[in-house]
Amino acid sequence: MAFIDWVLHPTELWAAFWYVMRHAPPDEKTPKLQVSGDMKRCYDFLEMTSRSFAAVIQELHPKLRDAICLFYLILRGLDTIEDDMTIPGAKKRSLLENFHEIIYQDGWTFKESGPDEKDALLLVDFDVVIAEFKRLPTGYQVIIADITKNMGFGMAKYTRARVESLEDYNEYCHYVAGLVGHGLSRLFSESGLEDKSVGEKLALANSMGLFLQKTNITRDINEDVLDGRCFWPKAIWSKFADTEDTLISKPNRDKSMNALNEMCTNALAHIPDVMEYLDQINEPTVFKFCAIPQTMAIATIALCFNNPKVLDTNVKIRKGEALKLISQSNNLDSVRRVFYRYLERIEAKNDPKDPMYGQVRKIVDKAKKDIANSLKGGAPVDHTAAYFAVALVIFAALVFFYQNSAAWI
Known part of the structure; x- marks a missing residue:
């Protein structure tokens, strides 16, 4: 199965090759981390x-x-x-x-x-x-201790409180992830590698964390419910299920899919802030550190959107896909192209019968338009069909070689 995945996604195989080459055991030309x-x-x-x-x-x-x-x-x-x-x-x-x-x-x-x-x-x-x-x-100590204090109090609050409203949902995600964005941004500025303003625009930093956390919460619904907890806000899931357990039950699948797509839509609303935040980061290693989780998140949301498997198991993007995303997270233009590609996938899966159809279309259309306007040369061209054709040719050649190898020996 893994072999077929590589053949059907040749760009991922190429990305994996370069990742392995770059992270191979260090030699005398590649210094080890000095600790x-x-x-x-x-x-x-x-x-x-x-x-x-x-x-x-x-x-x-x-x-x-x-x-x-x-x-x-x-x-x-x-x-x-x-x-x-x-x-x-x-x-x-x-x-x-x-x-x-x-x-x-x-x-x-x-x-x-x-x-x-x-x-x-x-x-x-x-x-x-x-x-x-x-x-x-x-x-550095002051920043880390301050974030730890605020996060600890927020976590303590939600050991007793439940995520009921959308306001609760945003607050919980702020405590466990938005504050991480605050802390990282302040550390970036404190280091002198980024402008002081990066550590001051904390609403954008909060959105960076919320996009990641909401993606994880959306994907982890099956695992969380089986563990006896649920972080999907009741304001969303109660419209489609009587109990949290019902959310992942087979008989309720059609209604629960509506809840899943509403959760995905809620996360997608953070994309403009993600793009704006990344646009202010200048130091290359800091940019990559910030961008990689965000590209993983948009890929995961695209995988989860309108996907019934999310209600049965913990879905994950392919390993080769993850390596490709890492290689495409080096600069803002490349990240914009990644987001555009996955927004198109969401657009293709958006069902007019779904209650969130109009909202998803609105968010996706605006995000794609903003990205296209900011890219040199306009909207990216999708080469998937061409890559797939090449993959089929390679696969056919491998099969032919295998079947005829004995005759050539």
Whole structure:
């Protein structure tokens, strides 16, 4: 099956080839990441908790690399506590609300995570993260501690509150992801690599986080409901299902698809802010760090839109597709073309019978028009048909060679 995927998507195979070449084991011409001691252990934790983020963080400018690695690990520790359903409510809220002080406590560790928490080891050895955090420049520490405080209080609130209204939904996503955008933007400015204004336009930074978080929440509905929780706002799902469990039930599938498409539409509304945010980023490694998750998100939303499989399982974009997106996230024009391509896919899947048809069409048309107007040469041309034809020729040639190889030997 993987072989067929590569044949049917030759540009992804090419992207995978260059990714492997670029990330091959380093030789004398490719210097290794220069870290040692406890900071090396922090990068090991980074690899353990997120392979995808680990790669882009390690490619960041040296002025930012360690700070963002530690920022990620601190928030991952906070998130691990929030996700752990075995921690009693009162204790969990106390940990979340005080985590911004805990990160200054020498030697603090946590060994009470549930047996199914995949990142529990990070908390077991969290004293290593604390030690390195306290070595950061004070400006970085202040930003990270401030975001951790606000996020912890927000998470604590939603251990008791439920996501009912669209306002709740936006607030919850702000606490768990929008604040990450705030923190990163402030760190970019603090480093001097980006203009001071980047750390001040926090509404745009918030939208960057919300687009990612809403994409994940939309995709993860089956897994979340089976785990006994749901982050889809009741204001959306209650129009199409009596209970959260009904959302993923087969008999309710047609109605639940309407809810799914409304969730996708809600996420798509953030695209103008995403484009505006990326337009202000100048440092190449910072741009790529910001752009890669956004291109992954638009690809995921396009995959989820009008796709009943989302209600049955956790759908993911192909590995080759992800590698291609990484290679296309180097500059703003390329990112705009990626968004345009996936907006066209959403447009093709938009069903006139769906209640969100008109809203989706409005959002997609405007986003495509804005992108086309900002691109040199106008709207991108879709070469999918040509690539597919080439792939068929290659595949036919391989089959012919295989069938006739014995005669040639």
